[in-house]
Amino acid sequence: MITIEILKKLKESEDKVEFKKGEGGNISYDGGSKLKPSDRRRCILGYVTALCNEGGGYLVIGMTDNYPHEVVGTQQNLNSIGELESKIYTDIGIRPSIYELYEDSKRVLVIDVPCRPAGKVFKFEDVALMRVGEELKPMSDEFYLKIIQEQEPDFSQQLCEDLVISDLDERAILLLKEKYSIKQNNPQFKLLPNEQILSDLDLLKKGKLTNAALILLAKKETLQERLPQAKVMLEYRNSESQIPFDNRIEFIEPFFILIDELWKTINLRNGSFPIQDGAYIFNIPYFNEEVIRESINNAISHRDYRRTSEIVIKQFPQRLDVINAGGFPAGVTLENLIKIPSTPRNRLLADILQKTGIVERSGQGVDKIYYNTLSEGKAEPDYSKSDNFQVNLKLSAIIEDRAFALFIDSIQKELPENEKLSVLEIVTLNxxxxxxQKNDLDSEQINQLLHKKLIEKRGKTNAVFYILSKDYYDFTDEKAKYYNLKEIDDNQVFSAIVQFLSKEENAKMKDFVGLFEDKLSRRQVRFRVDKLVSNKTLEQEGEGSGSTYKLSQDYIKEIEVISEALNIGMKEINKKRNKSIEMTKKRPNKNF
Structure with a gap:
């Protein structure tokens, strides 16, 4: 957090800071009712956008813009800085840090604007802004092109000045040697001098250690001094609605020591759900070890170490969140998260994790997270709260569908190793x-699952839908549901419509469509209703969307005739039955 004394000495253009008096709290949030675009831009959202595009900076309200800057105080967003922070993020997608400073009784509001991600330009009212003197102007084509062509630098590959081998933790180096020798089947690697193994793994270049060596191997005190944001904060809360934490533990060890210590601490509060399949009972843990380790590995190898915030893990009794600075790597979105291999933000660091067997291959971590979580019948991993400035992963411990877990387990046991379900197939099954809806399903995965007879196709043309095979319903307590999902025929349609109109007397087309929702398309329903109108089972009144339908008088009379005939028939049957009983009673008994 910056101080007033530092702010007084900053220069607006050189130090990426914008000063505003705003004594009465009159700095416009979004330009208000001003007509000219150039006037509307001179607002909080405009300045935050421009500062973010410039690489981050400070919007300071309550100080003069003349150097040296004098504190005048401000009422701007008094008692509502949390709301301001939230509104800015909602409106322009930038996540600032907002706080108050005081000199005597004079209040200063500081909006600390983060640096934009590499290659990302932010806009206000669809215009990319930059500061030019006292003005906020549309970004020049040259500057815009320069930004969107940016490549994220590999922080882990950069040299860490003045870091020496004696700053590294001997136990962490030993763990690296052991894991590498096992993964690469090279026992001799453990016997090599430290300097050589560091050089072989590119952790030491031209006599200088890299940031990857710092993160993976440095002593605790060295990390704290040189890269304090490399720490991981583990917070535990007894309730998901609880704001203050019950316990907080800080991990600032080198990665090769941290990862095991962190998992052991999380596992202390781990539990399990018993799942029964016939006589066989097995337990599914609340927090799957592979899922948690992969989530942490991803956070460490993909995070943006230029940002000062640390990785935060929030553990609850039945949920765990992993939050790390920096959005998804370039090219990765919520929509394609498991479909494309990701490019690590810290390539060298990720390569070391792969070579030592911490991860199987770069970019596969998310696959494992989805694969294990869904296979256990839990909710899909939730990345929806992620944005350009952080990745936020929520993992639920609750088994939502025991039958699905058993279904997947039974399939994987039966399939040969080279045909086992892929993560995309499991996602599609889920x-x-x-x-x-079928339009949101991957056609290639659908065809594979149909071929494996793990799903079934229902409906026709526009009303096509898919269900899991009968094997899934055998694991549920709703086996009848499988048969209810079978294709509906004309007799069933006729019966359902007659039953509906017997109670409601008349209906509109939308009522019939709702009656067969997910089983017939609107076009298919209309075709069948028109057929019932043409054969005079139904009567149509009105035209177009105002049409209503009811049972026709001809059909009602026909039903009445049939009903009367049935009554007469039943009476005749009863007469004959009663006559037969009377004759039986009159027969003399014969003794044998």
Whole structure:
């Protein structure tokens, strides 16, 4: 957090800071009702956008813009800085840090604007802004092109000045040697001098250690001094609605020591759900070890170490969140998260994790997280709160669908190793189970699952949908549901419509469409209703969307005739039955 004494000495253009008096709290949030675009831009959102595009900086309200800057105090967003922070993020997608400073009784509001991600330009009212003197102007084409062509530098590959081998933790180096020798099947690697193994792994270049060596191997005190944001904060709360934490532990060890210590601490509060399959009972842990380790590995190898915030893990009894600075790597979005291999933000660091067997291959961590979580019948991993400035992963410990876990387990046991379900197939099965529409399903995965007879196709033309195979319903307590999902025929449609109109007397087309929702398309329903109108089972009144339908008088009379005939028939049957009983009673008994 910056101080007033430092702010007084900053220069607006050189130090990426913007000063505003705003004594009465009159700095416009979004330009208000001003007509000219150039006037509307001179607002909080405009300055935050421009500062973010410039690499981050400070919007300071309550100080003069003349150097040296004098504190005048401000009422701007008094008692509402949390709301201001939230509104800025909602409106322009930038996540600032906002705080108050005081000189005597004079209040200064500081909006600490983060640096934009590499290659990302932010806009206000669809215009990319930059500061030019006292003005906020549309960004020049040259500057815009320069930004969007940026490549993120590999922080882990950069040299860490003045870091020496004696700053590294001997135990961490030993763990690296052991893991590398096992993964590469090279026992001799453990016997090599430290300097050589560091050089072989590119952790030492031209006699200088890299930032990857710092993160993976440095002593605790060295990390604290040189890269304090490399720490991991583990917070535990007894309730998901609880704001203050019950316990907080700080981890600032080198990665090769940290990862095991962190998992052991999380596992202390781990539990499990018993799952029964016939006589066989097995336990599914609340927090799967591979899922948690991969989540932490991803956070460490993908995070932006230029940002000063640390990795935060929030553990609850049945949920765990992993939050790290920096958005998704370039090219990765929520939509393609598991479909494309990701490019690590810290390539050298990720390569070391792969070579030592911490991860199987770069970019595969998210696959494992989805694969294990869904296979255990839990909710899909939730990345929806992620943005350009942080990745936020929420993992639920609750088994939502025991039958799905058993279904996947039974399939994987039966399939040969080279045909076992992929993560994309399991994701698709989970989507089908949850009723996702066919247009949102991957056609290639659908064809593979149909071929393996793990799903079934229902409906026709526009009303096509998919269900899991009968094997899934055998694991549920709703086996009848499988048969209810079978294709509906004309007799069933006729019966359902007659039953509906017997109670409601008349209906509109939308009522019929709702009656067969997810089983017939609107076009298919209309075709069948028109057929019932043409054969005079239904009567149509009105035209177009105002049309209503009811059972026709001809059909009602026909039903009445049939009903009367049935009554007469039943009476005749009863007469004959009663006559037969009377004759039986009159027969003399014969003794033998």
């Amino acid at each position: 989507k089908i189970k949850n009723g996702v």
